[in-house]
Amino acid sequence: MNTYKSIEGGVCAAKGFKASGIYCGIKENPTQKNDIAMVVSDVMCNAAGVYTQNKVKGAPVIVTKDNLKRSGGKAQAVIVNSKNANTCNADGEDKAREMCVLTANALGIKPEEVIVASTGVIGQILPIEPIRKAVPVLAEKLSYDGNIEAATAIMTTDTIKKEYAVEFDIGGVKCTVGGMAKGSGMIHPNMATTLNFITTDCNISSEMVQKALSEIVKITYNCLSIDGDQSTNDTCVLMANGLAGNAEISSEGGDFDIFKDALYQVMANLTRMLAKDGEGATKLLTCVCSGAPDLDTAIIVAKSVIGSSLFKCAMFGSDANWGRILCAIGYADADFDINKTDVDLASAKGRIAVCRNGSGVEFSEDEAKVILTEDEIEIYIDLNIGNASATAWGCDLTYDYVKINGDYRS
């Protein structure tokens, strides 16, 4: 059994990755919170990406996909800003490409080796002048412990920065996977979510980087829903620079599985952080669907519950209104027998059965209240048909979600 050790360092945890983040004034901001970040590898990386499936795609999404295609899956740097999504602007692609050129020139690499991303308000013209000034400064400030400056720069309505990293062992060689993420609203990924940058020093082929990322995105970011809104700018990239020095992973097998497990740990933990920091959230909701006939069914059912506005409100009120859970299971677009379904509610304070074979069972409302008053709640669904299971992450729906989104642009 391989062991995975959680470590500090986020996107800089893996060998040979530097980062920086500064305030450049994309939008006036008296607190001068960082709004632009750079991540750079000392050497060229095998890189893979997954992106939003929204028909409205942010200009940076279009440019990054095109860059990775032109470079043959190679990348060495990331440039990313917050406060403006550079989406639905007639000049968006030109500006996203200019961000790549600026970064490439500052670093002495090619523009197509740059990953570009933006997050913030849709449909406002991106002010490029502050970015022109910022890029050389970012390049100047790059450091092996710049991860926190970078993680802070990509935050929008996030209340905490999101970083995670693990160390593990492949063939006696120490490897590291780490990453940073942002996202708090407009989160209902169908490919990736919001912005996620994962770095690793593991030596792994281009093909296997993409395969690992796609598989793990499906069971982590794609199982997250804050509000059902699929962003136009969702981007998740994985950069592998090979500096750990392990024998290259170029096919499926034991080493690939070890790498995927490490990637899962980083991405599942970032997903959990994203859910917990959902806009206005007071509670993290984790829904585990087991006993499913296949993985897709388990995912669809778990996500349906996590996405129910009524259920999310009930959790905000610590109300054991399990009928809403069953309702959301019932409208999930999957094939199973609702009359075999069991549901339990749990938290650090205990676990109770609320539904067996699709019907309610008696339970203590007092006990339920104690369990649901915690800030991390688990919902266990057993379809009692097969052996597949999946986890989905979300949060409660609160007054503050409405407040934050009633006037986001101001």
Place this chain on the structure above:
Amino acid sequence: MNTYKSIEGGVCAAKGFKASGIYCGIKENPTQKNDIAMVVSDVMCNAAGVYTQNKVKGAPVIVTKDNLKRSGGKAQAVIVNSKNANTCNADGEDKAREMCVLTANALGIKPEEVIVASTGVIGQILPIEPIRKAVPVLAEKLSYDGNIEAATAIMTTDTIKKEYAVEFDIGGVKCTVGGMAKGSGMIHPNMATTLNFITTDCNISSEMVQKALSEIVKITYNCLSIDGDQSTNDTCVLMANGLAGNAEISSEGGDFDIFKDALYQVMANLTRMLAKDGEGATKLLTCVCSGAPDLDTAIIVAKSVIGSSLFKCAMFGSDANWGRILCAIGYADADFDINKTDVDLASAKGRIAVCRNGSGVEFSEDEAKVILTEDEIEIYIDLNIGNASATAWGCDLTYDYVKINGDYRS
């Protein structure tokens, strides 16, 4: 051009329909608001229904479908309670059937000629004793102007009763269609929504009753979303008793189209009322998608916008954050070119263009604020591809939605 005259009378507007509603105490309620209703036709009706597609089906849904099947599409009475959905209970079907037997006995008809419905909390045992006592009283109190008592009895978190009726003319004979509806939360119909009872004295065959209902449900109730949650108890029934005396409508053609237009007016107005009275709503949102290649695309796009939590919050805040509209159009599961899409915002105070060809256009924020501060907002989307159009109805997402649903059961 046929004229349709809006009239009073709701579910009793059409000839030969009586109704009643009383408080029977299904749940303790100091205000003694009506919680059970009956609707009865003087003569047998051709009846049709559409129901929830949720796998979790309320026991009354199962029993009503079965009854209409056994009776060959005939029905003469409706019995309906609020405060308890009779759903996810092991004894639910037995109790729903007993409600039919009680009603049949009180009226001297067959149990399978009774339509039964329930709405309220899921997963709590339905107390049958109050209903046993109430049914004879309801039969006793039936009257040709009992529509308001009945419409009040089916309300749950509704703040206003919902009734609508129109008079029209078929072959020189005056006909009437009227109805009542309830629903405020857990509304995202996929077949019908919540509870809707439509009555008509028009003489129309069983087959054409079902055909008209299915067609009109698709472009009215099924284009309504309050919160994305599809109820377990959605039921919409149409009862036609033929007492107007027109020549029977037994095929498609001019008379059938006139009838469908009348049905559309009743159901579209009830849908609009349901949207406006959405849980916690302060604004009615009406989204019209035109220029679509086909009806289904128009419906999918209009519903996607109406269902976006972020857009709904923006409307609550009177914030012209049109990027969220474009985002929701972009994740709609339909095929069109987002780069041809235009969006306008409007209300009684005016209309402004916010997006042309998928990109933002300059507009006055002050003017937008004036328009969006109204309590009825229209969103016009033109896909600029074809000639199909559809309307979807919804409401804003507010603090009160969260409040109402944070502790619904108390």
